[in-house]
Amino acid sequence: MSRLQVVSGKGGTGKTTVAAALALALATEGKRTLLVEVEGRQGIAQLFETEALPYEERKIAVAPGGGEVFALAIDAERALLDYLQMFYKLGSAGRALKKLGAIDFATTIAPGVRDVLLTGKACEAVRRREKHGGFTYDYVVMDAPPTGRITRFLNVNDEVAGLARIGPIHHQAQAVMRFLKSPDTAVHLVTLLEEMPVQETADGIAELREAELPVGRAIVNMVRPHVLDEAAVRAASGDHREAIAGTLASVGIKGATKLVEPLLEQAAEHAQRVELERAQREALNGIGVPTYELPFLGDGADIAGLYRLAKELRRQGVGA
Numbered sequence: 001m002s003r004l005q006v007v008s009g010k011g012g013t014g015k016t017t018v019a020a021a022l023a024l025a026l027a028t029e030g031k032r033t034l035l036v037e038v039e040g041r042q043g044i045a046q047l048f049e050t051e052a053l054p055y056e057e058r059k060i061a062v063a064p065g066g067g068e069v070f071a072l073a074i075d076a077e078r079a080l081l082d083y084l085q086m087f088y089k090l091g092s093a094g095r096a097l098k099k100l101g102a103i104d105f106a107t108t109i110a111p112g113v114r115d116v117l118l119t120g121k122a123c124e125a126v127r128r129r130e131k132h133g134g135f136t137y138d139y140v141v142m143d144a145p146p147t148g149r150i151t152r153f154l155n156v157n158d159e160v161a162g163l164a165r166i167g168p169i170h171h172q173a174q175a176v177m178r179f180l181k182s183p184d185t186a187v188h189l190v191t192l193l194e195e196m197p198v199q200e201t202a203d204g205i206a207e208l209r210e211a212e213l214p215v216g217r218a219i220v221n222m223v224r225p226h227v228l229d230e231a232a233v234r235a236a237s238g239d240h241r242e243a244i245a246g247t248l249a250s251v252g253i254k255g256a257t258k259l260v261e262p263l264l265e266q267a268a269e270h271a272q273r274v275e276l277e278r279a280q281r282e283a284l285n286g287i288g289v290p291t292y293e294l295p296f297l298g299d300g301a302d303i304a305g306l307y308r309l310a311k312e313l314r315r316q317g318v319g320a
Contacts, residue, residue: 001026001319002186002216004126004179005141008150008204009190010197014221016043017301018190018294019143021309025318027067028310031138034125035060037073038118039145044071049303057125061303063310070137074121076114115156116173123179147189147204154180154187155211186216191284193220193277202287218289220281222296226274228267292316 005022009015016037023035034057037044042052048060053073061069128136145153155177179185187208191201201218208215241260248256284291294312297305314320 001139002184002214003135003139004122004185005139005216006144006150006154006185006187007141007190007219008144008147008187009219009221010147010200013190013192013197014301015146015190016041016143017047017306017309018188018219018221019141020044020047021294021306021313022188022318023069023139023141024061024063024306024310025313026139026141027061027063027069028314028319029063029065029067031063031067031319032136033063033067033069034137034140035069035071036122036125036140036142037071038122038142040073040075042073044073044143047301047303047306064307072125074118076117115153116176119154119156119180120172120176123176126179126184144187147200150187150189150204151207151211151213154213181212181214183214185214187213188216188219190219190221192222193280195276195280198280198283202283205287205289215289218284218287218291220284220291220293223293224273224277224296226277228271229274292318 005026007015007019007022009018020035023033027033035044037053044060045051045053048071050060053071055073055075055078057070057072059068060071063069122140122142125137126135126140130136144150189201189204191197205215205218241264244260244263245256248259253259292313293316294309297308299305301309
């Protein structure tokens with residue numbers, strides 16, 4: 001698998017939860033994974049029920065088989081200070097610039113600088129090696145901005161490379177862009193089996209392809225089990241109302257006759273959802289990318305839920 005796994009998706013689809021589960025799945029069997037946050041929301045810390053992440057790599061979970069998951073909340077200002085130290089040796093001078101407000105200006109006003117720093121830091125973590133020569137992390141998973149901004153976020157290095165045609169900024173932007181467009185990177189889009197998220201996923205994949213960024217998977221989240229289809233509802237609501245009432249009464253349910261209609265209404269709603277989801281799954285198949293599917297967690301995305309999702313991703317081939 002690609003060593004940099006970028007996870008995006010429409011708001012409300014659970015992309016941060018999926019990114020966390022993916023990091024756990026990839027860390028299984030002794031691997032080391034870094035889970036990176038770039039939006040400053042501290043969503044990762046909330047999921048893993050830990051304190052707010054500082055600008056440092058911190059171990060937050062142990063995966064089955066002894067693997068480890070580290071997390072990092074990338075701060076654009078701190079990343080720029082790192083950049084100034086790395087290329088210009090401006091340690092104390094860089095800190096002085098921060099006090100003067102120059103760092104904040106560069107990361108909020110200068111075109112594309114902030115996103116270059118965020119993506120560049122993630123790529124640095126992927127390429128980093130230990131003294132013995134091995135990679136520090138087997139995989140880096142990025143909880144990236146939503147689908148509507150993901151292509152611009154990843155492709156901004158091209159814009160900066162065009163603005164700075166020589167020097168370290170140009171070379172770094174070009175190096176990051178080469179990595180992001182290589183097989184070492186995969187961009188996954190999280191969706192639900194609903195019309196708007198599926199359409200946004202299709203549009204996002206088209207934009208990624210046009211920008212020559214590597215599309216990974218469409219990850220279908222919160223998939224509910226299918227209990228009844230329309231044929232079953234029609235059969236039950238025909239001449240079987242008395243039989244349904246009798247069955248309910250036989251197991252000790254009082255007022256069974258009054259419950260038949262509400263139950264049939266709920267069954268009809270379920271069947272309608274099943275048909276809508278079937279249509280959206282067909283639309284996803286038409287996009288032409290492979291998919292993973294993750295179940296709906298009735299108890300919410302707590303730690304146990306993350307491990308359950310990670311196990312399901314492993315079952316579907318993640319990290320194999």
